[in-house]
Amino acid sequence: MASSSNLIVLPTFPNASNFLTIKLDTTNYPLLLAQISMNLVAYVDRMSKCPPAFLKYTKGNITNAVNPDYEAWIQQDVIVISWINSSIYPTVLTYLRERYASQSTKCLLQLRSELMNMHRGDSSIIELIC
Numbered sequence: 001m002a003s004s005s006n007l008i009v010l011p012t013f014p015n016a017s018n019f020l021t022i023k024l025d026t027t028n029y030p031l032l033l034a035q036i037s038m039n040l041v042a043y044v045d046r047m048s049k050c051p052p053a054f055l056k057y058t059k060g061n062i063t064n065a066v067n068p069d070y071e072a073w074i075q076q077d078v079i080v081i082s083w084i085n086s087s088i089y090p091t092v093l094t095y096l097r098e099r100y101a102s103q104s105t106k107c108l109l110q111l112r113s114e115l116m117n118m119h120r121g122d123s124s125i126i127e128l129i130c
Contacts, residue, residue, distance in 0.1 A: 016082070016084075016086045019035070020032070020036065020039065020086070020087040021035065022035065022087070023087055023089045024087060024089060024092050025089055025092060026092075032087060035087075040080055040083070043077075050070070050073050050074075050077075051069040051073055052067055052070060053067060054066060054070075062120075
């Protein structure tokens with residue numbers, strides 16, 4: 001079973017404006033990057049690794065039990081993404097979404113294909129979901 005000691009404990013306040021005091025525009029990227037780096041360094045530098053989604057038996061085989069550390073990491077990831085999004089002016093965020101939407105769609109299609117071809121033991125992902 002994974003240990004939660006390697007998870008980063010993030011502040012629980014709901015508003016990023018407590019530590020991200022500026023919003024990204026065309027002139028202040030270095031300043032915003034410095035604020036994000038100081039406050040969210042584990043995520044910016046990828047020191048916080050996503051734990052496995054499922055727990056393992058002592059022999060190393062994967063169980064069907066969801067890893068609670070994985071669920072906590074996903075929750076933290078969603079919070080960090082919302083904090084970063086809230087530090088960007090809506091016009092800049094719209095531009096970024098438009099700029100990278102086609103790449104995101106391509107990645108989503110690739111992930112969907114990989115998911116459809118995934119197997120766990122002798123069962124396909126479709127058999128596991130249904």
